[in-house]
Amino acid sequence: MSDTAPPPALVEPDPDAESILPTPLAPRRRRRRWVAGLAVGLAVVTVAALAVVGTRANAGIRATEEAQDRWVAEAEAAFESIPLLSDDEIATLRRSRNDRHVELAESLGVGPPDTRGEADSLAQRYDFVRVATDSLYVVLPTTASLPLLTPSAAASLDSIAVRFRDRLATVGLPPFRFAVSSLWRTGADQAALRGRNVNAAAGRSSHEYGTTYDITYNPTRYSPAPDALPPPPRVDPRVPGFLEPTVRERLIREQRDALDRLAADYPSRLTAALGRALIELEDEGVLVVVRERRQPVYHVTVARRLVPRP
Structure with missing residues (x-):
């Protein structure tokens, strides 16, 4: 009898039996499924968040535009609330004749100089x-006068601008500027002007003493002041920070365009506010004014010394 035991019989695996050991690919599949699910979830959340941000931003932009439209509508209503100049007011703006202007100019002014060289010397001395x-105002380019005034005349011009602003602010309007068309003339300037301007005085003109200037009320000559835009904040807080500069830039451009349009649409209202400011200052003895008939200008001369003479 042999001492060697027979080898154990080989047991073939049952193909239908469940394996008790996991296959090495199962954890990888589960990780891939988890990562894919996470990516889908993040995408859904991101899309939803972007949708919320976009909706909020659009609402902020719409609110900003609506506020802009209300501001323009209120400005138009304010313009329409300014009464036009009455016949009595226009007559009041013509009460000071040319002789009165020349009399004050001779008393308060310097010169008259015959040439530009003489004018430069006097301007430096005084x-x-x-x-x-x-x-405050716009000085129109011209070769018919020098952009110089005595200190008192310059102070009166500033007073007109401030009083004009105050009148506009009273009805809720932003500041607008008027235009100055003529200032100090030499004798040669005045002589040359007589040939083409029917309002140029035949004798001495108050323009020759540095005390007088013309303010034009031509419809195209009013313009919004640089500080005419409403103060910030102007952009709705729902507009995201990265969009705010773009929205603000567009808003400022639209506001400037709206102010330019209002100045062009309501020149007679601005002229009325300016005329009443001039009447007030003439009543206070600061200046004298005549509303010229053939040229659209207010002819203004300072009426008393506002700044000590050097």
């Missing part, structure tokens, strides 16, 4: 003020 476009 501390004339150079008048230039700023936030």
Whole structure:
């Protein structure tokens, strides 16, 4: 009898039996499914968040535009609330004749100079003020006069601009600028002007003493002041920060266009506000004014010394 035991019989695996050991691919499949599910979830959340942000941003932009439209509508209503100049007011603006202007100019002014060289010398000696476009008014380019005034005349011009602004602010309007068309003339300037301007005085003109200037009320000459835009904040807070500069830039451009249009649509209302400011200052003894008939200008001369003479 052999001492060697027979080898154990091989047991073939049952193909239908469930394996108790997981296959090595199962964890990978589960990870892939989890990652895919997470990506889908994040995408859904991101799309939803973007939709919320977009909806909020659009609502903010619409609210900003609606506020802009209300602002323009209120400005138009304010313009329409300014009464036009009455016949009595126009007559009041013509009460000071040319002789009165020349009398005051001779008393309060300097000169008259015959040439530009003489004018430059006098301007330096008497501390004339150079008048230039700023936030209060616009000085129109011209070769018929020098942009210089005596200190008192320059102060009266500033007073008109401030009083004009005050009148506009009273009815809720932003500041607008008027235009100055003529200032100090030499004798040569005045002589040359007589040939083409029917309003140029035949004798001495008050323009020759540095005390007088013309303010035009031509419909195309009013313009919004640089500070005419409403103060910030102007953009609705729902507009995202990265969009705010673009929205603000467009808003400012539209506001400027609206102000330009209002100045062009309501020049007679602006002229009325300016005329009443001039009447007030003439009543206070600051200046004298005549509303010229053949040229659309207010001819203004300072009526008393507002700044000590050097």
